[in-house]
Amino acid sequence: MRxxxxxxxxxxxxxxxxxxxxxxxxxxxxxxSFRAKSDLKLASQQFIxxxxxxxxxxxxxxxxxxxKAIPLQLRTRVRQWIGPLTLKKSAEQLRRIVSELEPDxxxxxxxxxxxxxxxxxxxxxxxxxxxxxNDLTLHAPxxxxxxxxTRKSLCRTDGLMADTKRDCKLSxxxxxxxxxxxxxxxxxxxxxxxIFYADPSEPKGPPTVINPRGLRAYVRNDLFFKAIPxxxxxxxxxxxxxxxxxxxxxxxxxxWELGIGDHVELLPKxxxxxxxxxxxxxxxxxxxxxxxxxxxSLLETMACGVYPVASDLESxxxxxxxxxxxxxxxxxxxxxxxxxIIDALQDSAGRAKARKLNQAIIAExxxxxxxxxxxxxxxRKVIESKKG
Numbered sequence: 001m002r003x004x005x006x007x008x009x010x011x012x013x014x015x016x017x018x019x020x021x022x023x024x025x026x027x028x029x030x031x032x033s034f035r036a037k038s039d040l041k042l043a044s045q046q047f048i049x050x051x052x053x054x055x056x057x058x059x060x061x062x063x064x065x066x067x068k069a070i071p072l073q074l075r076t077r078v079r080q081w082i083g084p085l086t087l088k089k090s091a092e093q094l095r096r097i098v099s100e101l102e103p104d105x106x107x108x109x110x111x112x113x114x115x116x117x118x119x120x121x122x123x124x125x126x127x128x129x130x131x132x133x134n135d136l137t138l139h140a141p142x143x144x145x146x147x148x149x150t151r152k153s154l155c156r157t158d159g160l161m162a163d164t165k166r167d168c169k170l171s172x173x174x175x176x177x178x179x180x181x182x183x184x185x186x187x188x189x190x191x192x193x194x195i196f197y198a199d200p201s202e203p204k205g206p207p208t209v210i211n212p213r214g215l216r217a218y219v220r221n222d223l224f225f226k227a228i229p230x231x232x233x234x235x236x237x238x239x240x241x242x243x244x245x246x247x248x249x250x251x252x253x254x255x256w257e258l259g260i261g262d263h264v265e266l267l268p269k270x271x272x273x274x275x276x277x278x279x280x281x282x283x284x285x286x287x288x289x290x291x292x293x294x295x296x297s298l299l300e301t302m303a304c305g306v307y308p309v310a311s312d313l314e315s316x317x318x319x320x321x322x323x324x325x326x327x328x329x330x331x332x333x334x335x336x337x338x339x340x341i342i343d344a345l346q347d348s349a350g351r352a353k354a355r356k357l358n359q360a361i362i363a364e365x366x367x368x369x370x371x372x373x374x375x376x377x378x379x380r381k382v383i384e385s386k387k388g
Contacts, residue, residue: 001379002027002043004101004125006094006118007109009036009045012272013132013188013296014109018042020189020372031097033114046097050090051083051113072250076217077142083113084145091120098123105379108153109187111135112146115153122156126386128379129157131167132187134291136174138218151175159382161375163187163294164315181385183378188296190368191303196276198305198359203281206237207345210282210306212275212297213289214244215251220288223334225254230338232263235345241278243267279304283351284344288331292316299366302326302358307351309340323350325357 003021007014009032022028022040030038030045034053038045070078094117098106107128108115115129140150154160155175160182162168172178209231213219231238245251245266255264270278279285285301287310294315301308302319310316312328320326329340344351 001104001383002029002101003379004029004031004098004103004106005109006031006033006048006106006114008032008034008114009038010034011109015040016188016192016272016368017109017375020368021376024376029097029101029103031094033117044101046093048090048093048097048117049086050117051079051086053113072215073217079113080139080142080146082145084116084143084149087113087116087120087149090117091122094118094121095123098125105383107379108157111150111153112139113149115157116149119149119153119156126158126382127156128159128161128382129153130187131160131162131171131293133163133293133295134218135293136167136170138291140174158386159183159378161185161187161378164318166314166318167293181378181381183374185371185374186294186296186299186366189375190366190371191299191362192272192368193303193363195272196279196300196303198303198355199280202283202305202348202351202355206239207235207284208239208241208282209284209286209341209345210241210243210278210301211286211288212243212279212301213287213295214269215248216289218289218291220290220331221251222254223331223337224286224288225251225258225260226334227338227341228260228263229258230335231341231345232260234342238263238345240264241267241282243275243278244269275300276304279306282306284309284341286337286341287311287316288329288337289313290331294319299362303362303366305355305359307344307354308358309337309344319361325354325361 003026005018009030027043029043031048033050035047103125105126106123108118109130110132151174154171160176162184163186165184168182211224246268251266255261285306285308289311292313292315308326312330322328327340
């Protein structure tokens with residue numbers, strides 16, 4: 001197949017998905033919504049700025065001055081309220097690309113703003129849209145323009161992929177025709193077992209907690225950082241690892257204000273292999289998010305044998321049963337989160353039980369090698385359905 005992906009070419013999730021189709025020999029093209037460099041052997045790659053993505057980074061890939069200066073919450077709100085106004089101009093560029101390539105299928109890897117862009121372009125090729133994480137629970141209702149663009153995306157698409165059953169059901173309310181093909185599987189295609197695996201036993205050394213979520217508008221890192229001193233009161237040797245937070249002013253200021261610098265490692269963005277190594281340093285993972293689909297970091301955590309402490313969300317409950325293979329927490333305040341972390345660190349028997357259960361769940365429901373052929377077959381189904 002000749003496949004055109006409309007995606008954020010920087011995203012590890014998108015790259016993991018596209019990697020399969022490159023490796024099995026399809027002709028893969030990328031229209032990236034952000035400037036990106038990739039080690040994938042793509043047939044072509046072009047940059048289509050949308051929703052001010054051209055201002056996110058320099059040509060060398062470094063964060064732009066605007067990104068550093070404007071707080072994350074404000075950047076998110078600006079994109080939600082004004083970003084859809086950029087779709088029309090960007091759609092003209094995407095239409096030209098589709099006309100030149102004549103792809104067999106176009107797949108937009110998330111709704112805002114790649115699915116919105118593809119729908120606005122009105123491409124003639126069969127169109128697939130993926131729902132990631134909080135596309136419908138956070139972004140879709142955030143502004144009148146986002147509501148309209150989300151609905152247009154789901155009405156226009158010929159096939160739907162979602163990383164939770166919840167989002168498949170929600171998509172019907174946003175205009176997706178349930179008669180059309182749909183498929184539920186992790187947004188990144190699943191877990192590559194040669195990278196994300198558990199060591200035979202837990203790491204030795206001080207109790208260690210990892211927060212792999214980075215800085216996102218829907219992740220309560222404020223509660224996470226405030227919980228750290230409370231954990232240290234009970235377990236003063238505990239270490240906290242925070243990938244993708246090094247150099248981020250919001251994280252650095254909280255660490256400094258709370259006086260927890262001796263216990264916290266703010267790390268840069270890590271490769272998949274480096275992330276797996278970081279997971280295997282920890283006994284417990286924390287995911288304090290207010291909105292989510294199936295977080296890739298949750299599945300990676302489970303595969304690496306780390307005990308998850310996650311927000312009690314409907315989507316997360318599709319993977320975690322509270323007290324059995326992880327802990328689900330209502331994000332009321334930092335004390336509730338701190339106590340859940342302490343309980344997990346002190347319950348070695350519970351962690352051992354969860355470790356075995358989670359590895360079995362990943363092998364059965366989230367193995368990249370078995371899931372991606374289903375995605376490949378799904379493309380063929382959408383193409384045939386469009387012809388019919």
